[in-house]
Amino acid sequence: MCKKYEKSLFYSKPNFFEDINNFDGRRKVLSVANEIVVGSMDGVVITFTKTEDFKNIVLNVTEALHLVERRRDLDKWFKTLRMRVTAWKSDADAIVLLTTSGRSAQMLSALSPPCPIIAVTAHESIARRLHIFRNVIPLYYQRRRAVNWREECRNRVLFGSEFALKTGLFCGGAKLVVLAPSEEGAAYCDEFQIVIAPLQYAK
Structure with missing residues (x-):
């Protein structure tokens, strides 16, 4: 399913939260947010995670998405x-x-x-x-x-x-x-x- 056929598209990646909960997490979050916005995805699939700081990571991802959306090339x-x-x-x-x-x-x-x-x-x-x-x-x-x-x-x-x-x-x-x-x-x-x-x- 993809945007070419106007279908809902969700971002899903195993161990997503574990991957960004490290020393270069900020850069990783912005990279993922850019991928989600450029791909016109409808949402992010959140799977079970053992990460303790789960709430803050979700808030950081949301903030990164807003930041990327504000800076994208709107004319395109x-x-x-x-x-x-x-x-x-x-x-x-x-x-x-x-x-x-x-x-x-x-x-x-x-x-x-x-x-x-x-x-x-x-x-x-x-x-x-x-x-x-x-x-x-x-x-x-x-x-x-x-x-x-x-x-x-x-x-x-x-x-x-x-x-x-x-x-x-x-x-x-x-x-x-x-x-x-x-x-x-x-x-x-x-x-x-x-x-x-x-x-x-x-x-």
Whole structure:
């Protein structure tokens, strides 16, 4: 499985934590973090380890990943998809994606956008499956359907925004890029816009 086919890809290496828990651990962590970021991997598989300083090693790996991501050549990564360019150039806090099959969220995840992807779907099985993709936060939408598709889109975007506000993913007034089908039943997302999140969620 690889990113060419938009599949989830995880970094796994035997004795990983033991290898970096030595005198040159910092250099080793940065090297591994660079390999993970360049490979657009979705996560790291943590296996059983006898290393005593396990928690600190996990924190160091996380910090190294953030450091490498901030310093990578962004132009190289953002040329393939217009919405990713929009999210990057506009300094968007999140991408809100309305999806039926999960395919659009899967493709976006493979391209490693610079902000979280809030994927709103009315299918529970799709929401469960999307959990394995990097940066994707799947939300299962169960509310009553609106009369027309435009209103339904607004309701789903608001649903995703309210969740993000409640969980502290972003604050009120955040800039969001919204990707959605232009009409109900469309086979793909062909419409996007930049919107501002509400200042507070409805309680």
